[in-house]
Amino acid sequence: MIKNININKYFCIFICSAPLYGASLYLPIDSKISLEVEQMATLTSMPTSKMPYPLAMVKQYNTKIEQSNPILFSKIATYLKKVDSEDFITTENLSFGITNSNKQFDLANSHGRESDYLYLGEATFFVNKNPYIKASIEASVFQKNDTNKIQTNNGYLSLGFDKFQIDAGYRDHYYGHFRNGGVQISNNAVNSPSITISNVTPFSFADINYEIFVSQLESTSGISYEGSSEHSGKPNLLGMHLDFHPFDSTEISFDRTFQFGGGPRTTGLKDIWEAIIDPATKDNSSATCDTDCETGNQQASINLKYNGKFFNQDVSLYGLYGGEDTVEHKNYKFGNVVKGLGIFLPMVDPTLSLRYEVVKFDTGWYVHHIYTNGYTNDGNVMGSWSGDISNNNAQGGTLQYLNVVKNYDTFRLNTTLNYFDPVVNDTTDAKEKYYNIDFGIGFGKEFMHKINLGFGQLVDGQKINFVSYKFTFN
Numbered sequence: 001m002i003k004n005i006n007i008n009k010y011f012c013i014f015i016c017s018a019p020l021y022g023a024s025l026y027l028p029i030d031s032k033i034s035l036e037v038e039q040m041a042t043l044t045s046m047p048t049s050k051m052p053y054p055l056a057m058v059k060q061y062n063t064k065i066e067q068s069n070p071i072l073f074s075k076i077a078t079y080l081k082k083v084d085s086e087d088f089i090t091t092e093n094l095s096f097g098i099t100n101s102n103k104q105f106d107l108a109n110s111h112g113r114e115s116d117y118l119y120l121g122e123a124t125f126f127v128n129k130n131p132y133i134k135a136s137i138e139a140s141v142f143q144k145n146d147t148n149k150i151q152t153n154n155g156y157l158s159l160g161f162d163k164f165q166i167d168a169g170y171r172d173h174y175y176g177h178f179r180n181g182g183v184q185i186s187n188n189a190v191n192s193p194s195i196t197i198s199n200v201t202p203f204s205f206a207d208i209n210y211e212i213f214v215s216q217l218e219s220t221s222g223i224s225y226e227g228s229s230e231h232s233g234k235p236n237l238l239g240m241h242l243d244f245h246p247f248d249s250t251e252i253s254f255d256r257t258f259q260f261g262g263g264p265r266t267t268g269l270k271d272i273w274e275a276i277i278d279p280a281t282k283d284n285s286s287a288t289c290d291t292d293c294e295t296g297n298q299q300a301s302i303n304l305k306y307n308g309k310f311f312n313q314d315v316s317l318y319g320l321y322g323g324e325d326t327v328e329h330k331n332y333k334f335g336n337v338v339k340g341l342g343i344f345l346p347m348v349d350p351t352l353s354l355r356y357e358v359v360k361f362d363t364g365w366y367v368h369h370i371y372t373n374g375y376t377n378d379g380n381v382m383g384s385w386s387g388d389i390s391n392n393n394a395q396g397g398t399l400q401y402l403n404v405v406k407n408y409d410t411f412r413l414n415t416t417l418n419y420f421d422p423v424v425n426d427t428t429d430a431k432e433k434y435y436n437i438d439f440g441i442g443f444g445k446e447f448m449h450k451i452n453l454g455f456g457q458l459v460d461g462q463k464i465n466f467v468s469y470k471f472t473f474n
Contacts, residue, residue: 021162022131024056024200025084028092028124028154029109029172029187032448032472033079035405036072038179039346039353040065042316043072045307047202047209049243049253051174052154054200055084056162083126092136093124097450097470103462108385108418108436109181111153112190112378115466117142124154134158138170153191163203167196173213173239175255177305177318180357180401180418181384183338184257184299184322185239188388189380192217192237207245214238222372223263229372233263235296237382238272243303253303255322257382259368259375260296271295279325297368297375299324299383300334316344324365336364351408357401359384363423365396386420389434389459397422414440422459432461448472 027037029052037058041048046061059080066073083092101115113120120142127135138154156169170191174182181188194215202209215237223231238260243253258276261267275295301322308315319341323334340359348354366375366387374381381387386399398421406413420434436456443449454466 023134023158024054025134026052036075042346050241056200090126095122095472099468101466103464106388109187112380162201163199183383188385189377189382209243211241218378220373224370225264231263235262249307251305255301258298318342337362353405355403359399361396363396410445412442431459434459
């Protein structure tokens with residue numbers, strides 16, 4: 001018989017290390033001030049290993065640069081004052097765009113949209129019911145395969161307080177410091193309904209942040225069970241995150257994602273718990289555990305970030321080490337390893353920022369023998385977008401990313417280079433090196449105009465080009 005435990009006592013010990021404040025909505029990952037917030041995060045060592053960032057956390061850390069960098073502080077504070085006010089409804093985004101492309105291909109980190117969507121209308125509104133109940137209302141309308149589609153990727157309800165908040169609905173989840181795409185979970189695929197528990201401002205001790213979410217994914221075919229891979233159903237996705245600062249300048253985070261269930265595959269809490277604490281025995285096939293015995297598909301990673309100065313330049317250095325499954329049936333050994341390094345110079349000069357990242361995937365990422373359509377949602381990889389352009393990245397490869405932004409008050413030049421070198425195992429594999437160069441121009445004060453010109457090559461050798469125009473009400 002389980003003893004009667006005083007839950008209230010332990011709950012109070014957990015949350016009472018700091019004053020309690022209300023719930024918080026989130027800064028959209030691709031918001032109009034995303035660059036400024038990343039710059040501020042380097043200067044203040046704001047936690048950046050999970051997104052979207054809570055507005056309450058952005059506001060808390062932004063105050064640290066009010067004296068040292070008043071211009072950057074003012075840009076962020078002006079945005080926060082507009083969207084995080086006491087008004088019942090505020091407008092975060094209202095925009096319309098058109099595109100033209102010579103080929104159909106997946107757009108990176110675009111919630112499953114492809115290059116031929118022709119037009120795109122987006123609207124995001126924040127609702128402040130009271131300090132402890134808030135909501136985001138978001139919708140996008142676009143054309144896909146000659147069909148008009150309506151999608152919501154950040155419509156959710158938030159309730160609670162800053163150390164324990166519940167979000168329910170369609171909400172982004174993005175783990176890791178790499179801004180070219182989260183390796184385990186990102187904004188590359190469409191969002192499905194989820195329930196998330198997290199804190200929205202760090203605990204005072206070691207700046208600890210946590211997050212746990214569970215989502216039911218879109219229906220997919222190819223689920224293996226009882227000797228057949230012809231089953232269809234809706235798998236689930238569990239995500240877990242923990243980050244902390246052992247020193248003011250250093251952030252360490254641990255991430256875990258777990259795809260399970262779907263169709264005839266039933267999974268209980270005991271199965272999930274055993275697979276998490278002992279994946280080598282409970283979630284890897286062996287002589288004593290076949291495919292039906294396995295619980296699902298797991299990925300895990302360790303992330304490290306350092307903020308400091310080199311040659312009088314503010315800089316963020318970050319790295320990643322992770323794996324998909326285990327090796328040699330040992331829980332402490334990652335299988336199918338992924339490794340990454342990145343550097344971000346937020347202010348090479350007052351108007352110039354630079355970011356470079358390189359990630360090397362071992363074989364086997366985003367594919368799985370239980371889920372023959374892979375680690376996907378509605379046809380797109382839920383982690384790095386490189387999994388889409390390389391046929392779920394089954395053979396691995398090296399992804400490089402360079403981003404240079406020249407930013408003035410009402411004018412911005414944003415140049416991005418993506419380069420992927422897939423592993424080729426034999427002469428029958430005809431994969432080519434992937435590259436894409438995108439030139440972005442943004443200008444305007446009362447209204448923002450954004451033009452993107454892109455060209456490149458797919459892994460099948462096809463040449464691509466892409467042109468888009470977006471109009472946003474500021």
